[in-house]
Amino acid sequence: MSDARQHARAARRLVQSANGGRLLALRxxxxxxxxxxxxxxxxxxxxxxxxxxxxxxAGSSVWFALAERGGGRRADTYAWAxxxxxxxxxxxxxxxxxxxxxxxxxxxxxxxRLPAFLLLLQTALSVRVWHTALYAGVVASAWGIAxxxxxxxxxxMLGPHVDLSEQVPALLxxxxxxxxxxxxxxxLRGAVAEALRLEHERTLLARFVPEDVAEDLAxxxxxxxxxxxxxxxxxxxIRGFSRLSAEHAPETMVEALLAFRALAQGxxxxxxxxxxKYVGDAVLAQFVVGPPEEQARxxxxxxxxxxxxxxALNRARALxxxxxxxxxxxxxxGDLLVGVFDDGVRAEYTxxxxxxxxxxxxxxxxxxxxxxxxxxxxxxxxxxxxxxDGVTIAPIQDGGNPALFAVGEGRQRVPA
Numbered sequence: 457m458s459d460a461r462q463h464a465r466a467a468r469r470l471v472q473s474a475n476g477g478r479l480l481a482l483r484x485x486x487x488x489x490x491x492x493x494x495x496x497x498x499x500x501x502x503x504x505x506x507x508x509x510x511x512x513x514a515g516s517s518v519w520f521a522l523a524e525r526g527g528g529r530r531a532d533t534y535a536w537a538x539x540x541x542x543x544x545x546x547x548x549x550x551x552x553x554x555x556x557x558x559x560x561x562x563x564x565x566x567x568x569r570l571p572a573f574l575l576l577l578q579t580a581l582s583v584r585v586w587h588t589a590l591y592a593g594v595v596a597s598a599w600g601i602a603x604x605x606x607x608x609x610x611x612x613m614l615g616p617h618v619d620l621s622e623q624v625p626a627l628l629x630x631x632x633x634x635x636x637x638x639x640x641x642x643x644l645r646g647a648v649a650e651a652l653r654l655e656h657e658r659t660l661l662a663r664f665v666p667e668d669v670a671e672d673l674a675x676x677x678x679x680x681x682x683x684x685x686x687x688x689x690x691x692x693x694i695r696g697f698s699r700l701s702a703e704h705a706p707e708t709m710v711e712a713l714l715a716f717r718a719l720a721q722g723x724x725x726x727x728x729x730x731x732x733k734y735v736g737d738a739v740l741a742q743f744v745v746g747p748p749e750e751q752a753r754x755x756x757x758x759x760x761x762x763x764x765x766x767x768a769l770n771r772a773r774a775l776x777x778x779x780x781x782x783x784x785x786x787x788x789x790g791d792l793l794v795g796v797f798d799d800g801v802r803a804e805y806t807x808x809x810x811x812x813x814x815x816x817x818x819x820x821x822x823x824x825x826x827x828x829x830x831x832x833x834x835x836x837x838x839x840x841x842x843x844x845d846g847v848t849i850a851p852i853q854d855g856g857n858p859a860l861f862a863v864g865e866g867r868q869r870v871p872a
Contacts, residue, residue: 486574487514513545539587542579543594546572550595551602554623557615565618569626572599573633580637583645592634599627687807688743688751688789688835689815690729692720692762695782695823697737704779712773713737716781719765727758732806738819742807744794752789752838759785759829759863760847786819787831787863789838814858821856829863836861 487510553568572595579591603623606613614620694700694716701709720739721731728750729743741758743751762785770780790811796804814832822830836849843849848864 486571486578513541516541535582535584535587536590539579539584539591540594542575543591543598546575546591546595547598550599553615554602554606554618555613555615557618565622565626569630572630576630576634576637580641583641585638585642585645588634588638588641592631592638596627596631596634599630603627683794684791685744685794686748686751686789687792687794687811688729688748688755688787688838689792689807689811690724690741690743690755690759691786691815691819692716692739692741693784693786693819693823694737695784700779708778712778712781715769716766716783719769720762723758723761723765727761728754729758742794744807748789748838749840752835753840753844755787755835756831756839756844756847756863759787759831763828782828784819784822784827785829786815786822787829787835788815788818789832789835790814817856818858818860821852821854821860825852825854825860825862827852827862830860831863833859833861 549568549571553565576588576592576595579588582588603620607620694713697709697713700712716737717734717739720741724731724739724741727743728745729741732740732742734740741755743755743758745751746754762783766781766783773780788811790809792807792809792811794807818830818832830852831849836843846865849861850864852860852862854860
């Protein structure tokens, strides 16, 4: 079964369970209406028939309702039978009134039509579109056929105080109400199914990304959906990690690496980004939520916070007799393919595109130029015409493409 059908069925079950008490109450109301109708006036061809039909409906309706709520393979069969039972009762009451009439007009007409509308509402509360359409179709067809036969019968079939000029508008009103109800429950099921899909997708995506990103991706299609969107990218790399690994014990290096990863993970999440992956001693992060300018501001603030936090970490490590860590940060921006890539064996949230390749080259140039933080011109143009307080930039003349800028301290305009 497809996910869409599963969500549709789940939506129907959810709404049905919420409406279970209302359905039972409405059944009781309908039975009471028919009781009052039988008590108030004798509009039946045979006085006993009205009571017999009412008793049969009451017993059968309750039995079908209980059997349907019990579930099982026959639940759908009981549901269809209950729908036909409702249609049969509505047709019986209408045709009975058309043929037998009443002692006076007005109240008798209203009472004869009321079950048709109440049973329409009861069927609609089951949130079954085709059941409601079947009910409306049977009642409207039988009602229309009865009026047509009455209009064409040479001696007249209508009972006293029954007028076609009142019955035809009543039939048209019932038909219009049925169309509105069918459209309404169809939209309701669709809305609930979409809400369930979004929640299901958000729950699954939350395994890979933060809640806000999961919700954003779920609205765009969820798992298996890859979208082109703008992202700001950041890579953090420990300088000289291979040399340090040769000089220190593996346990010492693991401790340093885990401390660095914890630091990076916390700051990236704090500034609205997420860790794409860990590659050895490097951390690849992405900022994909919000407009590009907001992404860039978050990424730049994160890079500066990393520099400050690493300095504090090194002070603590010096007190503990540990070697210091030097971290290089490279920033870039561009359009990428973003989503959860699922090959059926393993699902991974990541980004793909030329900007990723460019970022790798920028990282190498950042380390070669011995920079703490470096950013491409594409990234810096997103931060606004004026950089944040405490930030300076300086172009790196290394002949590389795209242009690379060292990010330092101060206040300066972004390059055009």
